Amino acid sequence: MxxxxxxxxxxxxxxxxxxxxxxxxxxxxxxxxxxxxxxxxxxxxxxxxxxxxxxxxxxxxxxxxxxxxxxxxxxxxxxxxxxxxxxxxxxxxxxxxxxxxxxxxxxxxxxxxxxxxxxxxxxxxxxxxxxxxxxxxxxxxxxxxxxxxxxxxxxxxxxxxxxxxxxxxxxxxxxxxxxxxxxxxxxxxxxxxxxxxxxxxxxxxxxxxxxxxxxxxxxxxxxxxxxxxxxxxxxxxxxxxxxxxxxxxxxxxxxxxxxxxxxxxxxxxxxxxxxxxxxxxxxxxxxxxxxxxxxxREDRPEPVTTSEAELADIARTIAQQSIVLLRNERGTLPLKRTTAVALIGEFAENPRFQGGGSSNVQVASFTTARKEISRFLPSDQVLHARGCEGEEIDEALLDEAVEVAAQADVALLFVGLTEMTESEGFDRETLSLPASHLALIDRVSAVTPRTVVVLHKGSAVDIASWHDKADAILDLNLGGQEVAAAALDVIFGDVNPSGRTSETVPLRLEDTPAHLDYPGGLRRAHYRESIWVGYRYYDRRKMPVAYPFGHGLSYTDFAYADPRAVVHDDESVTVEVAVRNVGERDGFEVVQVYVHDDVSSVARPERELRGFSKIWIAAGESVTARIELDRRDFAFWDEHRDRWTIESGAFTIEIGSSSRDIRARVGVDLAGDAPTAEIIDRHTPVRYFLGDPEFAAVIEQFVSSYPMFGGDFDSLPPLARRIVTETINGMPLEKLRLVSGGAFSEDAIASAIARLTSLR
The missing domain is CATH 3.20.20.300 (Glycoside hydrolase, family 3, N-terminal domain)
Structure with missing residues (x-):
């Protein structure tokens, strides 16, 4: 504005x-x-x-x-x-x-x-x-x-x-x-x-x-x-x-x-x-x-179009570029146009393309897979079965679906979450698909040579329980009124899939970071997982997941080379990497840039997304992706100082195709804001002052001569020496005045605080 x-x-x-x-x-x-x-x-x-x-x-x-x-x-x-x-x-x-x-x-x-x-x-x-x-x-x-x-x-x-x-x-x-x-x-x-x-x-x-x-x-x-x-x-x-x-x-x-x-x-x-x-x-x-x-205002900017047909075309393009190919075993997709296909599932003729509640849109029309498939196959190569109606298993519909699937080369199973499962106003109770959809996957995959699961849902679902029964998994999310047309464009190869997951797909609900504290009680929801949300949590714990953040397959392959990072005077960083399309099809690659703090005084994630670029690369060609990072991309929120802080030192910039598919790394050194996140006051542990040579010399003299250690610290057993060292290093500065027998006066403590503060 x-x-x-x-x-x-x-x-x-x-x-x-x-x-x-x-x-x-x-x-x-x-x-x-x-x-x-x-x-x-x-x-x-x-x-x-x-x-x-x-x-x-x-x-x-x-x-x-x-x-x-x-x-x-x-x-x-x-x-x-x-x-x-x-x-x-x-x-x-x-x-x-x-x-x-x-x-x-x-x-x-x-x-x-x-x-x-x-x-x-x-x-x-x-x-x-x-x-x-x-x-x-x-x-x-x-x-x-x-x-x-x-x-x-x-x-x-x-x-x-x-x-x-x-x-x-x-x-x-x-x-x-x-x-x-x-x-x-x-x-x-x-x-x-x-x-x-x-x-x-x-x-x-x-x-x-x-x-x-x-x-x-x-x-x-x-x-x-x-x-x-x-x-x-x-x-x-x-x-x-x-x-x-x-x-x-x-x-x-x-x-x-x-x-x-x-x-x-x-x-x-x-x-x-x-x-x-x-x-x-x-x-x-x-x-x-x-x-x-x-x-x-009379000079109010004009919209890009006034045609609903053009708007529908835009909706279709967005849907095409947002579809995620999660799995594609044996080169199942794209389908050949000589294939006999079974379209199965109620979403094949009545797709779920939006969520419920205040965002619900009344549409004049929407595309369906059952109609759109005629653009790719003649009617004698297409079979159809509803398979289910609602969330409960209907044995008659299920039997019909199995019979139809057995006659096809490949089954396209259109499944997902129903409008009664996710909506504004209430939360989901489970990650599972409805029982009727799970039954379809189980029974149909057992009789058809190849099974493609096409998912309609607005958030992560349990995939692990049926994952290996599917040769390919296509995630449509909730792709708008043109999603069925967009899905078939991808399935038959007119569009090369380029979507990437925007949330981690966990193996189990119990694995999710907020599981123990959601939904809360007594009008409180405690966010005890703190910053450990999504991939930050899974990657830090090195926990297996069904699919990581940023994952998505293409009908081509990409190779990364020659990563570079240039640090500018204001400590912004320009990251570049050469990406080559080593496959046989043109396509988009999503280059993801993550930052890892090599040495930090606070717990930080293994990596944090800080930039990304979606680039079109023709088959056999190479393109240099360039992503700009600013100083804040290296910072954490310092709760002691109530501000963003960048610690001086080394950072690793990781460049990849998902949070768990890092293709290249390059290091940078930043001057940062301060060497440590600690507050410097009378309660700061002694170890933060040991970088001051004058203070460290006094500490060394105090430890070696203190009567409690018999005046001969070096003669103590190794374990005792370590205990003493760690105890002193972790002691609040204020405590030295009380235990040092006068070695550390009030003035000495104030002087140490002033010297260390000045170094910052």
Whole structure:
């Protein structure tokens, strides 16, 4: 969002000056469910906000969820699918297409993208979220926002912040330590805010460390505005505000939807009592007026297209580039066009392409595998069986599927999670596919020469229990209304698959980092796993997984060579690597750059994604991938100093095709900020002062002569010497004054602190 100029500030002040206090207060709450209050006769227009992140639902002002009377619109792939593209250019195109769809529906603000971290695969709304990793999440969300805003429409980043489960989502408090908060749960938002510059940010239903997000001054003002420089409007999630006065003071500008006058009455009463000032009201009202003026401008940017057919084409391209080929044994895919194919599963003719809840889009049409396969095979080479209906096993349908599969060269099994399994409003109870889908995989794979499992789901599922029964596994996620056409484009080789997993696929639910603490209780969810989320956890523990973060196969192969890293004066780093397509087909490769801190004073992950690049390489050709890293990419959140810190020393930059497929490494040395993360004070352990030669000499003299050691430290047995050394080294500096018999005075301790502090 473009920062307001002094001229726009003057215009806003002039418009506000026309309004009474009550009229300004009215601006701070919705006029209905989707529209703001406006005073068009005085030059203040109302504007419309609406879902969603994967397609626009234009509804009437009094419609709540919008499913009853929504106009049809194009349904794009969900964030869980888009994230598997690892393509910021594609994400920007997605945002531009959303803006075009919004303009067609007279919507001014699209409520998305949603960008919370996938803490647990059970999260019911995971299909709306990008990834378990904040770098991938933030870069893609920033690109979506940029695309939306370029089309003259506002984006609304949500749900700020730490909104990782649907269970008790209105009342739960996410109890999370500061380091995890900064490195995992806020980092993606920070990237999207500072790089994408959204018009609005939406506060979440939940609380963070006991403070509701809509009333959280530290989140909405201290971090979002003062640290990150956000200059837009903060809007509540629908119905999230509990205390309107506290929320306004915290930095929440617009309460949605209309609160039947309750919010306005509370603000008015607080003004009279002095709890709020007129300045508090004017500040929030100005942001509403500024955003309304932006949408009323005559030079509002035009959208990229006004054709729904073109938007559907974009949705198909996004789906194609987001499909992940997880497994492909014996070169099963792509299929030859002489193959007899059995299409099996209810998703073959009624695909699940979106999640349930507020993001649900009413579509005019959608593609199906049963229809689309006619582009590749004549009807006499295609057999079909429904196989199941719903989640319970139907023996008659199952028997029919087995009979059909036995007649084919290959079975395409379209399975996944049903709409009753994952949705906004509730979390999943298991990683397993429905019993009817598991039975299909088991029975069909036993009678057909080759089995291809085509997955429709919004988050990780249990693959391990049936993995070896499938010759190929194609993960579609929830790929929007064109996903069936895109899937067959990949299956028959018109498109070379290039998607990569955006979350780790675990072997068991019990292996997941948050398993012991999800979903919490007594209105608290304790994030005891801290920063160890997703691959950070699995890689640190060297734990086997079904498929690692960043994994995905292609119909060609790539070789990496000549890694280079150049450190610049500001300690940003340019990483380059030559990637050669050594196969016979053109295709995309996703180059992933991870950072490992070789020596750290705090526990850090084995590797952390810090950059990526999706590059097109023709068969036999070589392309140099270039990824820029900034200083923050080498930092951790220092809880002692309450800031980002880069420790001086060596870092290894790992370049690969997944978090567990590292193809090249290169080292860099950074000067950093400080040699250690410790606070230097009277309680700092002695070992942190031993780098000071003067202090170390006194310590050595003290240890060798102290009566407790008989005045002859060197004569002690080896174990005793080690115990003494470790005891002294770990002793707080303050303690030396008490045990040294005067060897360390108050002045000596103060001098040691001053010297070590000066070295920093």
């Amino acid at each position: 473009t920062p307001p100029s002094s001229t726009s500030d003057d215009t806003t002040s002039g418009l506000l000056a026309q309004l009474t206090t009550d009229e300004k207060i009215a601006l701070l709450s919705g006029a209905g469910y989707w529209r703001t209050v406006g005073y068009p006769e005085r030059g203040i227009a109302a504007f419309t906000l609406n879902d969603g992140p994967h397609g626009v639902r234009a509804v009437s002002a009094d419609d709540h969820l919008g499913a009853s009377n929504a106009a049809t619109a194009v349904c794009f792939p969900t964030a869980s699918a888009l994230s598997c593209s690892w393509d910021t250019s594609l994400a920007r195109a997605h945002g531009s297409a959303l803006a075009a769809a919004a303009r067609l529906a007279d919507v001014d603000v699209v409520l998305g993208p949603a960008m919370n971290i996938k803490r647990t695969p059970l999260g019911g709304r995971n299909f709306e979220y990008f990834s378990e990793d904040p770098c991938l999440t933030g870069r893609l969300a920033a690109a979506v926002v940029s695309g939306v805003e370029s089309g003259g429409v506002g984006a609304s980043l949500k749900h700020f912040a730490v909104n990782n489960q649907e269970y008790d989502r209105f009342t739960i408090s996410a109890e999370v330590d500061e380091r995890a908060l900064r490195e995992i749960y806020l980092r993606g938002f920070e990237i999207a805010v500072t790089e994408g510059r959204p018009a609005t940010v939406m506060s979440a239903y939940n609380a963070v460390n006991g403070v509701p997000c809509s009333e959280n001054h530290r989140l909405l003002t201290g971090i979002l505005r003062e640290e990150w420089g956000f200059d837009g409007l903060v809007v509540s999630d629908w119905g999230a505000v509990q205390d309107r006065v506290t929320a306004l003071r915290a930095g929440l500008d617009l309460e949605m939807p209309a609160s039947q006058g309750l919010g306005a009455a509370a603000i008015g009463a607080a003004l009279k009592s002095g709890e709020l000032s007129e300045e508090d009201v004017d500040r929030a009202a100005a942001r509403v007026v500024e955003l309304a003026a932006r949408f009323a």
